[in-house]
Amino acid sequence: MEDAVPVLRRTPGTLDALLRGLGPTWTQADEGPGTWTPPEVVAHLSHADRTNWLPRLHTILHGDGTFPPFDRFAHLAASGGRTPDDLLDEFAAVRRECVTRLETLRLTAADLRRTGHHPEFGKVTAGQLLATWVAHDLDHVVQIARTLAGVQRNAVGPWQAYLRVLR
Amino acid sequence: MEDAVPVLRRTPGTLDALLRGLGPTWTQADEGPGTWTPPEVVAHLSHADRTNWLPRLHTILHGDGTFPPFDRFAHLAASGGRTPDDLLDEFAAVRRECVTRLETLRLTAADLRRTGHHPEFGKVTAGQLLATWVAHDLDHVVQIARTLAGVQRNAVGPWQAYLRVLR
Numbered sequence: 001m002e003d004a005v006p007v008l009r010r011t012p013g014t015l016d017a018l019l020r021g022l023g024p025t026w027t028q029a030d031e032g033p034g035t036w037t038p039p040e041v042v043a044h045l046s047h048a049d050r051t052n053w054l055p056r057l058h059t060i061l062h063g064d065g066t067f068p069p070f071d072r073f074a075h076l077a078a079s080g081g082r083t084p085d086d087l088l089d090e091f092a093a094v095r096r097e098c099v100t101r102l103e104t105l106r107l108t109a110a111d112l113r114r115t116g117h118h119p120e121f122g123k124v125t126a127g128q129l130l131a132t133w134v135a136h137d138l139d140h141v142v143q144i145a146r147t148l149a150g151v152q153r154n155a156v157g158p159w160q161a162y163l164r165v166l167r
Numbered sequence: 168m169e170d171a172v173p174v175l176r177r178t179p180g181t182l183d184a185l186l187r188g189l190g191p192t193w194t195q196a197d198e199g200p201g202t203w204t205p206p207e208v209v210a211h212l213s214h215a216d217r218t219n220w221l222p223r224l225h226t227i228l229h230g231d232g233t234f235p236p237f238d239r240f241a242h243l244a245a246s247g248g249r250t251p252d253d254l255l256d257e258f259a260a261v262r263r264e265c266v267t268r269l270e271t272l273r274l275t276a277a278d279l280r281r282t283g284h285h286p287e288f289g290k291v292t293a294g295q296l297l298a299t300w301v302a303h304d305l306d307h308v309v310q311i312a313r314t315l316a317g318v319q320r321n322a323v324g325p326w327q328a329y330l331r332v333l334r
Contacts, residue, residue, distance in 0.1 A: 003193070018308070023170070025170050124325060132323045135316045135330050135333060139330050143331075146309055148305050149306060158295070159288070159302070161288075164310075
C-alpha cells in the first residue's frame with residue numbers, strides 16, 4: 001500500500017505535464033489502426049478507475065469475489081469529441097477520488113491476501129490487483145511516450161537505430 | 168521546430184511529476200546489471216543537454232560539422248551521492264537554458280537541412296539531430312516508466328501476461 005499510492009497519485013500529474021497544451025501533431029498520433037491516441041489512453045485510465053480497480057477490490061473485500069466485467073474499449077465512445085485537456089482534468093478528478101477511497105479502506109496485510117476470481121486467471125489476491133493497478137498506469141505512460149516518439153520516426157533519420165523506443 | 172520545442176520543454180516537468188518525492192523502492196530500482204535507476208536517467212538527460220545536442224548543433228551551424236565526442240556514461244560519476252530531487256532540479260534548469268538558447272537560434276528550414284558528420288552514420292542534418300533530441304527524451308521517459316513498472320513484476324501475479332511493459 002505505501003508503495004502503490006504514491007505512484008497512483010502521481011500519474012495524472014505526469015500525463016498532464018507531458019500532454020496538456022500539446023498540438024495535434026502529438027495528441028492525434030496513434031501507433032496504427034486499432035491503437036489509441038494519447039488522449040484516448042487518458043480516457044481509458046479514467047474509465048478503468050471508474051469501473052475496474054475499486055469495483056473489483058470491493059468484490060474481493062465485500063462481495064463474492066466474482067469480478068464485474070470490464071470493457072477495455074468503452075472509453076473510446078465516451079471520449080469522442082472531448083478535448084485532450086478536458087480528459088486530463090477528468091482523469092485527475094477521478095484518480096483523486098479513487099486514491100482517497102483506497103486510503104479510507106486502510107487495507108491490512110490480511111486484506112491484501114484475500115482473493116477474488118478472475119475470469120481468465122482464476123484466483124488472484126487483492127494485493128496483486130493493487131500492484132496491477134500501479135503497473136497498468138506505468139504501462140500506459142510507456143504507451144503514450146512511445147506513441148509520441150513514433151511521430152519522429154522518419155524525422156530522426158539514421159538515429160532510429162539508437163532509439164529503442166522506435167524499434 | 169514548432170513541434171520539437173513543446174516536447175523538449177515538457178520533459179523536466181513530466182519526470183518531476185513522476186519521480187519527485189518517490190521512495191527508494193522506486194528511485195533505487197534498475198533493470199539489472201549495467202542499467203540505470205530513474206535518477207541516473209535524469210542525470211544522463213542533463214549531461215546530454217550540456218554536452219551533446221546543442222554542441223553538435225553548433226558544430227553543424229558554425230563549425231566544420233564534426234561532432235564532439237559524447238560519453239554516454241559520464242553522468243554516472245557526476246550523479247553519485249546526489250539526491251533524486253537535486254538531479255530533477257538540475258535537469259529543469261539545464262533544459263530551460265537549452266530551450267532558450269535553441270529558440271534564440273531562430274532556425275530556418277535551410278538551417279535544418281544543413282549537415283554534420285556523425286562518426287557512425289556519416290551525413291546527418293540539423294533537423295534529424297533536433298528530432299532525435301525529442302525522441303531521445305521520450306525514449307528515456309519510457310525507460311523510467313518501464314523501470315518503475317518492473318518493481319511490481321512479481322507482485323502483479325498472473326496479470327503479468329496482460330502488461331506489455333513487463334514482457
